[in-house]
Amino acid sequence: MFLEVREIEKSYGTGESHTKVLRGVSTTLERGKMCIILGPSGSGKSTLLNAIGGLDRVDKGSIVVDGLDIAKLEQKELVLYRKNYLGFIFQFYHLVPNLTVKENIQVCEYLTSSPLDLYELQDALGLTEHQNKFPFQLSGGQQQRCAIARALVKNPRLLLCDEPTGALDYTMSKEILVLLEKVNQDYGTTVLIVSHNIAIKDMVHKVIEIKDGKIEKDYRNETIIPAGDLEW
Numbered sequence: 001m002f003l004e005v006r007e008i009e010k011s012y013g014t015g016e017s018h019t020k021v022l023r024g025v026s027t028t029l030e031r032g033k034m035c036i037i038l039g040p041s042g043s044g045k046s047t048l049l050n051a052i053g054g055l056d057r058v059d060k061g062s063i064v065v066d067g068l069d070i071a072k073l074e075q076k077e078l079v080l081y082r083k084n085y086l087g088f089i090f091q092f093y094h095l096v097p098n099l100t101v102k103e104n105i106q107v108c109e110y111l112t113s114s115p116l117d118l119y120e121l122q123d124a125l126g127l128t129e130h131q132n133k134f135p136f137q138l139s140g141g142q143q144q145r146c147a148i149a150r151a152l153v154k155n156p157r158l159l160l161c162d163e164p165t166g167a168l169d170y171t172m173s174k175e176i177l178v179l180l181e182k183v184n185q186d187y188g189t190t191v192l193i194v195s196h197n198i199a200i201k202d203m204v205h206k207v208i209e210i211k212d213g214k215i216e217k218d219y220r221n222e223t224i225i226p227a228g229d230l231e232w
């Protein structure tokens, strides 16, 4: 199994402000599959994604990614894990404002000895004509495409997406979902998406629904609908 999450628990705060956010979460994901984590606001979706991404530590349980038990890693090893295994996409792109599209992607290209071809990637993501523009000269969808290219250039094994379409309108959201699907198909990248958009559950291989820090539903889709055909 590519990803195995076993009985993880996570709390924030102490005393009266103590909140148990993840209460024994277990799940798995096969290599090369797409998965969505759904659930109400505050249910623990981002906390789970951040734990898998090594951005936050869990209190109990284990998270094994491609054979690596990340809950056991020291801080320096966690940095290497994020560098060597992961790509991140967030709701608000987080591009470097004074770098062009191409330069934003290059920042991550230098993180690996075997990056994907920058120009092919720009082409695949429709960024070639925008490569010399700065983020403020781009639409939200174009900025997110740049963020996807930046996450992908180091050819990560796992792409973690926290509300990747949260700041985009319908058309641009769909364009980004089609791209994520293409990335999964063309590069075989395992993709884990946190979103409030329940339509996405029809285009992914696996659906996890969280409520109050526990998994309520966890199932595989028998059939999946192409992202371009989703309606919401």
Ligand SMILES: Nc1ncnc2c1ncn2[C@@H]1O[C@H](COP(=O)(O)OP(=O)(O)OP(=O)(O)O)[C@@H](O)[C@H]1O
Residues within 6 Å of the ligand: 012, 013, 019, 021, 039, 040, 041, 042, 043, 044, 045, 046, 047, 048
């Ligand atoms: N660093 C933190 N310190 C304290 N509490 C936190 C921290 N991060 C998250 N929480 C709390 O943990 C709970 C779960 O947060 P999380 O962001 O995982 O939820 P979510 O399901 O992703 O919500 P949303 O859909 O609104 O983004 C919330 O009650 C939140 O306030």
